[in-house]
Amino acid sequence: MLSVEMYPGLTLGPQRIGDCFYRDREAPAHMSLFPPACDMAAKALPPRLLAPPTIPSEPATKTPKDDVRMELENSSLWKQFSSVGTEMIITKKGRRMFPGLRMKLSGLNPSLRYILLLDIVPLDNSRYRFQGGGWQAVGGAEARLPDRVFIHPDSPATGAHWQGRTISFHYAKLTNNTLDSQGHIILHSLHRYQPRVHVIEARDVLRWGGGQHSFVFPETQFLTVTAYQNNKITELKISANPFAKGFREDGMNSKKQRDARQKRKISDLTETLDIVNCDPCDSAELLPLPTSSTTAADLQALALSSLPQLADPSCGYRPQEVTRYQDTLVPEQPLDLGQAFMASQMSDIGISMANGMQDAPRSEVANSINERSDAMGEPAYTSNFPPAQANSSSFPSAPLSHSSSFSSLPIPDPLATSAPQPSIPPFDYPSILSSSPTLHSSSSSSPVSTTPSLQQTTFTFPTPPPSNSSSPQPLLSSSSPSANTYHTIPETIGPHTPTDASFPAPSSACQSGLQHQISTHPVLTQPSQPLQGEGISSGNNSPNDQSPAAFIYPNILPTNPDPVPIAAQLLFNHNQPPAPTLPCPLPSHGGATSFAFPSVPPHMQNLSFTNVSPSQAHAGLHLQNLSHQASAPSLAAAFPPSSFSYPPSSLPHPPFQPSSCLAVSSSFQQSAPPTYPQNFPNPHASSCTSSYPSVDIGSMPQFNPPAPYRPEMVLHHPSLLPQLDPSLPSSTPPPALYQTFPSYPLRLCQDPHSSLSIPFRHLYRQHQHGHAHPQGSYLDMGARPVF
DNA sequence: TCAGCTCACACTTTTGAATAGC
DNA sequence: AGCTATTCAAAAGTGTGAGCTG
Numbered sequence: 001m002l003s004v005e006m007y008p009g010l011t012l013g014p015q016r017i018g019d020c021f022y023r024d025r026e027a028p029a030h031m032s033l034f035p036p037a038c039d040m041a042a043k044a045l046p047p048r049l050l051a052p053p054t055i056p057s058e059p060a061t062k063t064p065k066d067d068v069r070m071e072l073e074n075s076s077l078w079k080q081f082s083s084v085g086t087e088m089i090i091t092k093k094g095r096r097m098f099p100g101l102r103m104k105l106s107g108l109n110p111s112l113r114y115i116l117l118l119d120i121v122p123l124d125n126s127r128y129r130f131q132g133g134g135w136q137a138v139g140g141a142e143a144r145l146p147d148r149v150f151i152h153p154d155s156p157a158t159g160a161h162w163q164g165r166t167i168s169f170h171y172a173k174l175t176n177n178t179l180d181s182q183g184h185i186i187l188h189s190l191h192r193y194q195p196r197v198h199v200i201e202a203r204d205v206l207r208w209g210g211g212q213h214s215f216v217f218p219e220t221q222f223l224t225v226t227a228y229q230n231n232k233i234t235e236l237k238i239s240a241n242p243f244a245k246g247f248r249e250d251g252m253n254s255k256k257q258r259d260a261r262q263k264r265k266i267s268d269l270t271e272t273l274d275i276v277n278c279d280p281c282d283s284a285e286l287l288p289l290p291t292s293s294t295t296a297a298d299l300q301a302l303a304l305s306s307l308p309q310l311a312d313p314s315c316g317y318r319p320q321e322v323t324r325y326q327d328t329l330v331p332e333q334p335l336d337l338g339q340a341f342m343a344s345q346m347s348d349i350g351i352s353m354a355n356g357m358q359d360a361p362r363s364e365v366a367n368s369i370n371e372r373s374d375a376m377g378e379p380a381y382t383s384n385f386p387p388a389q390a391n392s393s394s395f396p397s398a399p400l401s402h403s404s405s406f407s408s409l410p411i412p413d414p415l416a417t418s419a420p421q422p423s424i425p426p427f428d429y430p431s432i433l434s435s436s437p438t439l440h441s442s443s444s445s446s447p448v449s450t451t452p453s454l455q456q457t458t459f460t461f462p463t464p465p466p467s468n469s470s471s472p473q474p475l476l477s478s479s480s481p482s483a484n485t486y487h488t489i490p491e492t493i494g495p496h497t498p499t500d501a502s503f504p505a506p507s508s509a510c511q512s513g514l515q516h517q518i519s520t521h522p523v524l525t526q527p528s529q530p531l532q533g534e535g536i537s538s539g540n541n542s543p544n545d546q547s548p549a550a551f552i553y554p555n556i557l558p559t560n561p562d563p564v565p566i567a568a569q570l571l572f573n574h575n576q577p578p579a580p581t582l583p584c585p586l587p588s589h590g591g592a593t594s595f596a597f598p599s600v601p602p603h604m605q606n607l608s609f610t611n612v613s614p615s616q617a618h619a620g621l622h623l624q625n626l627s628h629q630a631s632a633p634s635l636a637a638a639f640p641p642s643s644f645s646y647p648p649s650s651l652p653h654p655p656f657q658p659s660s661c662l663a664v665s666s667s668f669q670q671s672a673p674p675t676y677p678q679n680f681p682n683p684h685a686s687s688c689t690s691s692y693p694s695v696d697i698g699s700m701p702q703f704n705p706p707a708p709y710r711p712e713m714v715l716h717h718p719s720l721l722p723q724l725d726p727s728l729p730s731s732t733p734p735p736a737l738y739q740t741f742p743s744y745p746l747r748l749c750q751d752p753h754s755s756l757s758i759p760f761r762h763l764y765r766q767h768q769h770g771h772a773h774p775q776g777s778y779l780d781m782g783a784r785p786v787f
Numbered sequence: 788t789c790a791g792c793t794c795a796c797a798c799t800t801t802t803g804a805a806t807a808g809c
Numbered sequence: 810a811g812c813t814a815t816t817c818a819a820a821a822g823t824g825t826g827a828g829c830t831g
Contacts, residue, residue, distance in 0.1 A: 089824085092793075096822070129790080176792085189791075226792050227825090234824070243823040246798035253798045258825075793829075801821070808814075 067107030070197065070215040073166055074102045077240060078219040084232040085135060086222035088193075094173030094184035098241050101169040101195060101220065108159030108199070115200045116152035116162065118169045120185055123192040123221060130229035142188040145178055150185055156202045169197070176226065187224045194221045 072078060077099045078086070089095045101118065108114060126137035150172040154161060175184040187193055199213040228234040238244040246253030 098823085238824070241799095241823065243799055243801090243821085245800080245823085247824055251798075253796095253824080255825095258797080789831100791830085794827090796825080796827100797823100799821100799823075802819085804816100804818090806814100806816075809812085 068199065068213045069106045070199070070213070071104045071106075072102070072217045072220070073104055074099050075217070075219060078217065080240075081233065081236055082219040082221065084236060085230055086220075087225045087228055087230060087233045088174055088222045089228065090174045090176040090187055090189055090224045090226060092175060092177045092180075094175040094177075094180070094182055096170060096173055097195075097222075098237060101172075101197065103167050103197065103215070103217075105159075105162045105167060105199065108163055109201075110158060110160035110163065112159050113156040113202050114159055114162055115155040115202045116167060117155075117198040117200065118150040118152070118172055118185075118195060119147070119198070120174075120187060120193045120195045122188075123194050126192070127188075128190050128192065128223060130225075133230075135223060135229075141191055145186040145188065148183065148185050150183075162199075169195075174224065176224070189224050189226050192221060192223050194218075 081099060088097055122141060124137075125141040127139045127141055128135045129138040130136075131138075150169060152167065152169060153171060154167075173182070173184040174187050175182070176187060176189050177184075178186055180186055194216060197215045199215070201211045228237070238247045245251055248254060249256075251257070
């Protein structure tokens with residue numbers, strides 16, 4: 001099924017520490033997937049960017065982070081789709097996801113409140129096209145779009161609340177409208193994405209911290225389309241989605257019925273013509289040419305059989321449908337009030353508490369609706385498409401049980417992984433960063449077996465390392481002990497943590513060197529490294545045992561003709577005075593040439609990308625490109641034999657695919673050190689996760705290439721708090737929580753939750769147009785309520 | 788010319804107000 | 810009067826296919 005292999009470019013941002021940690025369901029402890037490079041990066045960061053001091057953990061806030069788990073309830077359905085190659089329709093008005101994200105949470109502190117977020121990150125920097133029955137990368141990704149996060153309507157809610165029901169994000173909508181004002185998640189068509197769910201402990205809506213858990217389910221990866229490309233997907237959707245019931249074989253909107261209607265219409269038109277021409281009614285003879293799938297005789301037969309009520313096509317007959325057709329003009333659809341309007345305020349930042357309270361009634365409704373909807377599970381899916389082909393390879397032994405049987409290996413941030421991101425810690429999650437106890441523990445672990453990076457490499461990235469040391473490692477193993485549950489270590493960063501590939505990477509010239517480093521990295525060469533003492537390599541559970549095709553994204557052919565060299569390095573830029581010319585090509589996304597440098601340190605603000613040529617820009621800053629380039633073979637390996645056109649010969653030793661946090665980190669670690677400034681914070685205090693500075697380089701537009709996705713939120717900007725909710729209890733957040741940090745604004749939308757006075761439903765993250773501020777980058781909210 | 792997108796369509800499910808019954 | 814169950818119309822979600830666009 002889907003897995004990292006399917007999306008070679010899938011690399012969670014380095015800042016997404018939580019994504020870089022994986023805790024197997026049976027693993028007693030968290031696994032730090034983040035490489036030691038994180039620490040190095042943290043060291044290199046200026047003190048100003050350091051994460052705020054660890055928030056004094058309160059007894060009540062000490063949640064059993066280690067036990068927080070999330071299960072994808074409808075995993076089997078997702079796997080059905082992913083086995084074929086999940087496609088998600090995106091429309092201008094917004095389209096829901098199907099299958100929806102339905103999960104179960106456990107391990108939360110029942111008395112604490114949590115915020116659940118959904119964001120969708122690109123898996124790579126490629127654009128795809130459906131050709132020859134498969135998906136092929138045909139070019140670079142589109143420019144980045146405003147990052148948006150969907151906050152679960154129930155947020156914040158107690159752990160008991162979340163654990164007591166199925167959590168559904170079915171309200172989230174996807175759109176390709178870059179000017180969307182409904183708060184939908186904006187995506188590019190023909191791109192690959194990976195949804196992620198974040199559980200953030202929240203003392204109150206304005207005080208996030210105490211830990212974050214991010215969950216990624218590889219089977220939920222999908223390709224965005226405006227029209228389905230793969231017929232199998234269409235059939236699956238029709239079979240599984242109740243709203244599409246009409247298109248089923250026995251539905252009233254089935255092909256037969258539609259053909260019959262069409263015939264009737266044609267007949268009617270013909271009759272009309274006959275009337276005009278005073279021609280006898282013999283429209284049957286005037287039937288149009290048969291369709292490719294239906295002959296005229298069939299159509300007529302269908303019309304006659306399926307529409308017995310149809311009057312004899314006599315003169316003057318007007319099928320009822322004609323009338324209906326006229327009467328059922330599609331009315332203008334009202335705005336979705338439930339969706340907060342934000343687009344017009346993208347330049348603003350703010351949280352409107354008052355508005356949210358005013359919306360209480362509606363919030364209640366929304367909430368109730370939500371619960372209802374949550375209760376409404378997706379229809380039992382009876383697939384006409386045996387999981388065989390794809391499934392057999394993707395989820396060999398994974399039973400399609402109700403709950404997810406998918407192995408719970410965390411997926412690194414797609415984009416981030418591709419780049420040597422580890423070095424660049426997130427800027428924006430001070431509070432969260434500081435409160436992840438597990439990080440410390442992980443940091444204390446031995447460098448090899450306990451380092452997050454190592455673990456992640458071992459489990460998350462089935463793709464074989466560049467070296468011949470190991471065979472491709474399936475990301476997911478159905479027999480993996482962690483199956484069904486994706487467990488991540490609490491993140492020190494927020495869901496908005498940048499995940500793009502903008503992270504510093506060795507110069508393009510060093511790509512080969514990077515790969516070499518990666519291949520030679522001791523950790524990388526040990527893909528089978530046990531996870532925190534847990535032997536995962538034994539038996540069939542070992543990723544190594546997985547066949548290369550085991551976790552493939554069906555029909556995705558890595559044929560991007562223009563492999564992008566390793567891109568520019570944020571780290572470099574960050575740590576070094578801007579050079580006239582970047583050592584590496586800048587990402588083309590988002591017009592790298594026109595970056596705003598609001599919150600960037602003075603020396604960084606001077607950085608100019610104008611010299612980057614389009615091609616260079618296209619080459620992108622993504623390691624993804626690197627990963628893409630290198631991963632092509634591995635990707636091909638992931639394809640089912642039936643759809644896989646890539647030379648099989650490449651499978652045995654596919655180039656290393658730096659899609660893993662480890663890979664990037666490792667490469668970075670080795671190559672970057674010389675370039676690290678001495679002012680980087682000392683990561684010692686904690687693991688790479690906790691050591692992450694609160695400053696997120698990704699938040700700097702100029703360092704945040706469009707393609708590399710960088711979800712980000714500013715939730716606790718000190719200067720905003722008073723405006724946001726002066727009436728809130730004077731629970732002055734710890735200084736650390738609101739420590740200055742550059743970042744993107746957090747946009748809070750109308751809160752459908754009735755019980756909450758906090759009006760937010762969506763978080764909006766703006767990459768650009770930020771305003772410089774002494775305390776960090778943020779958008780001008782202008783005291784205007786956002787919702 | 789064509790891939791990709793938009794829109795209207797018909798159908799279905801969901802939603803919530805109105806109504807009836809207890 | 811208050812509560813619950815039922816009914817029904819409107820709203821919303823779905824894939825399809827024609828037409829448009831670059």
